[in-house]
Amino acid sequence: MRVLVAEDERDLAALLATGLRRAGFAVDIVHDGGEALERLGLYAYDVLVLDRDLPRVHGDDVARRLVGAGSPTRILMLTASAAVEDRVEGLDLGADDYLGKPFDFPELVSRVRALRRRSARPALPPLLARDGLVVDTVRRTAVRDGRDLDLSPKEFSVLQILLEADGAVVSAEELLERAWDAHADPFTGAVRVCMSKLRGKLGEPGLVRTVQGVGYVL
Template sequence: MRVLVAEDEEILAELVATGLRRAGFAVDTVYSGDAAIAYLSLHDYDVVVLDRDLPRVHGDDVARHLVANGSRTRILMLTAAGSMEDRVAGLDLGADDYLPKPFEFPELISRVRALRRRSARPAPPLLEKAGLRLDTVRRTADREGRDLDLSPKEFAILQLLLEADGAVVSAEELLERAWDAHADPFTGAVRVAMSKLRGKLGEPALIRTVQGVGYAL
């Protein structure tokens, strides 16, 4: 799951991003509205955590841009403007949820996950196939009752493969969905993570490589 944090206070932006990464999300951060629009145009985000009072391009205009372009990215407005009138205005602009500052991290993470489930590609909280069980809320995974102890990247890859339900997922899509914008597409990061995931899944093998296309369960 990929999230964009758009917040002009850089320290707060990095704190939010760090907390979301620890919860297993791939996160990019920007500090202005024009940068938010640029990133949203380049990458397919599930959720944008959007401060309303952004420099250069106001957060409200970022929300309008997403709505006007029919984006499937869900909008969580995170802002100090927390009055009822502010919340109503934000939701009327097209925001899917509104969380005033100050906030508690568990609530932020829960709201981001809820928005992911409401996206165009909904993810049920429990994914099961071929003896695999993946709990996307508790962030646990097991095979035939054996705990898999997955890293965040391995968990994200397995979630994407389970959601595809047997369809092939390309390495490019895995890189887009499970890594942030700083990932180098030429490092072989997907191949390395896939190898480690296969080792943890054990035998019989569950992930097959479709040569020149991608991977599938």
């Protein structure tokens, strides 16, 4: 799952990114609305954590443009104002959720995950199961035939994407786009290495099949 944090307070942005990465998300950071729009035009983000009071291009205008373009990216708007009228205005602009500062970080993570589930068509349940494999996307746990798989955050993200594909082939490019951040080098073989480790933890019989020249399928 890929998240863009648009926050002009650099210390807060760094804290947000660190916490979201620990929760298993691939996170990029921008500090103004203009850069946010540039990134959103380049990459397919699942969720945008958007500070309302951004320089260059105001957060309200970022939300308007994103919604006007028909983007599937969900918007969680952050603001220092907790007034009801501000929340209403933010939601009317097209934000999918609204959170006042200061906030409890576990609540932020929970809201981001909920927006990601809602962004899928049809909406995804929090529990994904197939062939003895049970993945809880809220608690971030994966079990196969009663055995805890002890996946790394990246392995969990890749497995979740494969499960969500529901039998469709997922290319290495799509996995890199959705599970890694903008700094990932597409030529490092990161997807191949991660897939090898994931297969080892899933055990036998094998669940992930390589479709030569196309990608991977669960």
